[in-house]
Amino acid sequence: MSAGKFPDRARIDALEKVQGLTRYPGDMPASRMLHAMIVPSRIAKGRLTGLDTAAALRVAGVVRVLTPEDFPSPPPVSEAGPPPPPPSLEQRIAFRGQPVALVVAESLEAAIEGAELVRPSFEVEPFAVEIDSKDSERDAAENVIFGDAQAAFARAAITIEAKYTSPTQHHNPIELLVTAAIWEDGRLTLYESTQSSAATKVATARALGLDPAMVDVKSAYIGGGFGQKGGSSQRQTVLVARAAMLLGRPVKIVVPRGQIFHQATYRPRSRHHIRLGADAGGKMIAAAYDAEQEQSRLGSFPAADYHEAPARMYGIENYHGTAADIRLDRQPPGWMRAPHPQAACFAFESAVDELAYELGHDPVALRLANDRRVDPLTGHPFSSRFLNECLEEGARRFGWSQRNARPGSMTASDGSLIGWGVACGAYPSRMVPAVATLRIGADGSTLYKASGHEMGQGIRTAIATVLLEALSIDPDRLEIVIGDTSAAPQHMTAGSWGTAGAVPAATKAAARMREAMTELLAGRRIQGNLHRQLAAVRRPSLQIEVTELGPGQGPEALASLRRGGFAVAGPEYPTFTTMSYIAHFVEVQVETRIRRVRVPRVVSIADCGRVISPRTAASQVRGGVVWAISAALREATEIDPRYGGYLNNDLADYVVAVNADIGSIDVGFIDQPDPLANSTGLKGLGEVAMAGASPAVANAIFHATGKRIRELPIRIEHLL
Numbered sequence: 001m002s003a004g005k006f007p008d009r010a011r012i013d014a015l016e017k018v019q020g021l022t023r024y025p026g027d028m029p030a031s032r033m034l035h036a037m038i039v040p041s042r043i044a045k046g047r048l049t050g051l052d053t054a055a056a057l058r059v060a061g062v063v064r065v066l067t068p069e070d071f072p073s074p075p076p077v078s079e080a081g082p083p084p085p086p087p088s089l090e091q092r093i094a095f096r097g098q099p100v101a102l103v104v105a106e107s108l109e110a111a112i113e114g115a116e117l118v119r120p121s122f123e124v125e126p127f128a129v130e131i132d133s134k135d136s137e138r139d140a141a142e143n144v145i146f147g148d149a150q151a152a153f154a155r156a157a158i159t160i161e162a163k164y165t166s167p168t169q170h171h172n173p174i175e176l177l178v179t180a181a182i183w184e185d186g187r188l189t190l191y192e193s194t195q196s197s198a199a200t201k202v203a204t205a206r207a208l209g210l211d212p213a214m215v216d217v218k219s220a221y222i223g224g225g226f227g228q229k230g231g232s233s234q235r236q237t238v239l240v241a242r243a244a245m246l247l248g249r250p251v252k253i254v255v256p257r258g259q260i261f262h263q264a265t266y267r268p269r270s271r272h273h274i275r276l277g278a279d280a281g282g283k284m285i286a287a288a289y290d291a292e293q294e295q296s297r298l299g300s301f302p303a304a305d306y307h308e309a310p311a312r313m314y315g316i317e318n319y320h321g322t323a324a325d326i327r328l329d330r331q332p333p334g335w336m337r338a339p340h341p342q343a344a345c346f347a348f349e350s351a352v353d354e355l356a357y358e359l360g361h362d363p364v365a366l367r368l369a370n371d372r373r374v375d376p377l378t379g380h381p382f383s384s385r386f387l388n389e390c391l392e393e394g395a396r397r398f399g400w401s402q403r404n405a406r407p408g409s410m411t412a413s414d415g416s417l418i419g420w421g422v423a424c425g426a427y428p429s430r431m432v433p434a435v436a437t438l439r440i441g442a443d444g445s446t447l448y449k450a451s452g453h454e455m456g457q458g459i460r461t462a463i464a465t466v467l468l469e470a471l472s473i474d475p476d477r478l479e480i481v482i483g484d485t486s487a488a489p490q491h492m493t494a495g496s497w498g499t500a501g502a503v504p505a506a507t508k509a510a511a512r513m514r515e516a517m518t519e520l521l522a523g524r525r526i527q528g529n530l531h532r533q534l535a536a537v538r539r540p541s542l543q544i545e546v547t548e549l550g551p552g553q554g555p556e557a558l559a560s561l562r563r564g565g566f567a568v569a570g571p572e573y574p575t576f577t578t579m580s581y582i583a584h585f586v587e588v589q590v591e592t593r594i595r596r597v598r599v600p601r602v603v604s605i606a607d608c609g610r611v612i613s614p615r616t617a618a619s620q621v622r623g624g625v626v627w628a629i630s631a632a633l634r635e636a637t638e639i640d641p642r643y644g645g646y647l648n649n650d651l652a653d654y655v656v657a658v659n660a661d662i663g664s665i666d667v668g669f670i671d672q673p674d675p676l677a678n679s680t681g682l683k684g685l686g687e688v689a690m691a692g693a694s695p696a697v698a699n700a701i702f703h704a705t706g707k708r709i710r711e712l713p714i715r716i717e718h719l720l
Contacts, residue, residue: 005671008614012464012478013221013454024221025191026178030250033180034063036240037111039101039118040259041093044644045127045329048091048100052119056103061110065118066102066243072209087233088207088242093122094297095331096129096644097262102239104251127329129644131269131294137327139295144307146376147318152286156277160354164274165711166343167636168294169267170260170646171336172654175223177260179237180252181244188241190217194483195230195453196492198564201485203233204241212564217490219483225455227335228264230494235263261649265334266637268294268301272347276355284355284370286318287311289348295325299332305340309426309691310348312579313387315372329644335494337627341427341691346632346712349423349695354708362405363422363699364395375577383576383676384683386607387424390583390670394422394605397666398585407706416589416598419704423586425691428571429578429609429674429683431550432491433557434505438467438513439543442534446473448509451561452482452502453493457686458616462499463506465613466680470510472529489561496580496684497568503612504678505548512544551576551676578677580688581607584625584696590704595719597701599629600663604693609683610673617685621667624689630657632694633713 016022041048053065068089089099100120105111128135153159180191188210194200197217205212222229236253244251255263270293277286291306303323311319336342356363371388374381395401403420404410410418436450448467452459460480468475481487482502491501517530520542526533534542547558550569557567571578585603590596604621611617634655638647648654673681694712701719702708709718 006465006469006612006614009461009465011458011616012461022221024175024178024223025180025193025219026252026254028180028191030180030182032249034104034106034247034249034251035108035111036102036104036243036251036253037115038099038236038239038255038259039103039115039120040262041096041098041100042120043093043122043124044096044129046093046125047123048093048120049123050121051101053101055117055119056114059110059114059117061106062103062114063106064104064247065114066104066239070246071242087203087235087238089239095329097259097331099235099239099263102243104243104247127644129328129330129639130641131326133328139325139327141303141323141325144304144311144321144377145319149286149288149318149320152318153275153277156286157280158355158358159275159277160351160358161275162351162354162710164272164347164350166270166346167712168269168639169336169631169635170637170654171226171228171266172651172656173224173226173228176257177229177234177236177255177264178253179234179240180250181241182250183244183248186214188215188245190215190237190241192217192219192237193222193229194219194234195222195225195455195494196232197453197483197485198490199232199492200237202564204238207233207238208242216486218486219453222453222455226337227339227494230335230492231265257651258649261637261646263331265332267336267342268333270306270343272343274347274351276351278355278359282359282361282366282369284314284316287316288320290322291344292324292326294330294333295327296330296332297327301333306344308428309341310344311377312375313348313424313426314367314370317376319376337624338427338687338690341425341687342631342694345423345425345692346695346698349692350698350710353423353695353699353702364391364400367391367424378572378577380576383578384609384672384674385579385581386670386672387581387583390581390605390607391424393668394583394585394603397668398603400585407703412589416591417704419588419590419700419702421586421696421698421700421703423584423692423696423699425582425584425688425693426579427496427684427688427691429580429677430495430497430500430568430570431678432497432501432568433550433553433561434491434501434548435489435545435561436505436509437488437543437545438509439541440473440513440530440534441541442531442539444474444477444531446478447481448478448506449481449487450502450505451488451491452498454482455493457498457620458613459493459498459502461616462503462613466503466506467510471513474529474531491561492566495568496687499612499682500678500684503682504680505546507680508546508548509544512546513542516542516544550678576676578674578683580683580685582688582692584693586693586696586700588697588700588704590701590719595716597633597714599661599697602664603666605668605670606685606688607670608685608688609677610681611669611671612680612682617669618667620686621689622665625665625693626657626662628690628693629661629697631712632697633657636713
């Protein structure tokens, strides 16, 4: 593995995007396209007893209204446990907003009008939609325990204890949920905004009783996903596919944002009770951490994963972690950027900051003094760990040594209170198997087909960077096909394993192509790039295929990938554990009268192994920091307990950070290849970029004001 640094290349798809030429799933043309609109449930729990569609069918342009009777019986429950409600129309209502009918029309306007005229009737049952609702059910998750925390607390010189809360939040990507379905000659083709085209293929086929070989899913570009588009099947997919099959015409739906709030996954509200103990010298010796989260009745978003990062962050040898689901009558929560560490690091890193003040220690020095090199959950070493280096470089760039430690002691020229805060984040680094095909043509073309999805994170640019560094080919005629089940087996792109799945395979493909060209030329020396060399020996094209596995994976992982299965390795590999790390330094300014908080500057230093695409990597970190500032100061989904719905289900009322809220974000990387993680030496980056930035904001606010806020988002009323 070469350890050289990669150049800062421009995004390979930048020009097309700014010219508006990039085609997203909703842009795919098809003749005689019909438009669909969902009719959502108006109750939170109960049963559909009737569906009056007469008025809807009288609307000019409405072609059909699909009801539960138009769908095959749901497949049997698997032995692995009960899944969420199948993604079709059902009589049983599990949450407000659940689809009860689908209106299909010649125009979008007719579909909307028809959907508004469908009159469902319900039998209503009592429901629980808030974490403190009396009809909620507590479901304990698996504990995470090592050492003896109780005994360690007994000998601790300093102990702090606090409770922290993170709110329900929704993703709100710019591109809405989109499905366009075409049923032609016995084949179903779905153009879907999904991070998991293969799982969508398999789930849709299963729900409709089709052979998966009859289904293709194409998701070339996604206008933002962040986990919301990563499940096996979105609620609208099977509905639209069934409509296309029944009507024999292409059908498209673009789900309105208000319906997305109620149908798609989201970040659940969570509560965190943390106790930390340290000796007189500042060594953290014990942690007790209890986490609980909102959960649907049948949802499986894992509560125990709140411990995955905090338990590995510092050299605490005695840890007692518990977790629980609070089961409610809402749609299932799910993965959202830095799914568990966003909330877990807010709580844990706030507690570490509180401990530092209680000890009278500098918050950076305390973290540096509590480094660790071995994973306490497995006993295996970390494959690489440069968290302390992130802290040291961040402190240097930020000017941390100039900080006055006393809260409220630093002011700006306009009298605003200045606060400086620090916090860290960690995220598991995983790998997935991959299959890639590379074909170079004598006509100047290069075609690369592989696993992966482009959500705007720059996976195409990372692939192109590797291929263009290793091969002499025409960069203007390089085509990269990903997200397409008809081109290559597709893995889900999530959890920061997208680049780890795509780039090692591209590295191997480039090496194999060089070998194949050497064999083809058989010692002949021909000037020019590979295209010219192929033309010189009268070879129209040369194609190779490679497969790549994660550490410890065998042939069964590739077989699972080819079947559309889930075959993720890590972070706990056979002989080591791989994590990515980041340190954030934040300055806030708090106005003295109205207590408005500004964030003029941030310094973030990441340890993500080898940096493949410097430009898109820096963009990932900036995006994560922007989102973390938004989560810390703006974002919360408000729930109406009377009806079970979301009150601020649009971008007018769901408040997010805008340009005026964001100042300078200085991004840096350790850029040290991880020799064990994979053949390219990279680790995950997208998720860890956000982890820890929200508590850095909260810690800076405490330093500015002396007020410790333990609930997100931090609003003006908290500081008055």
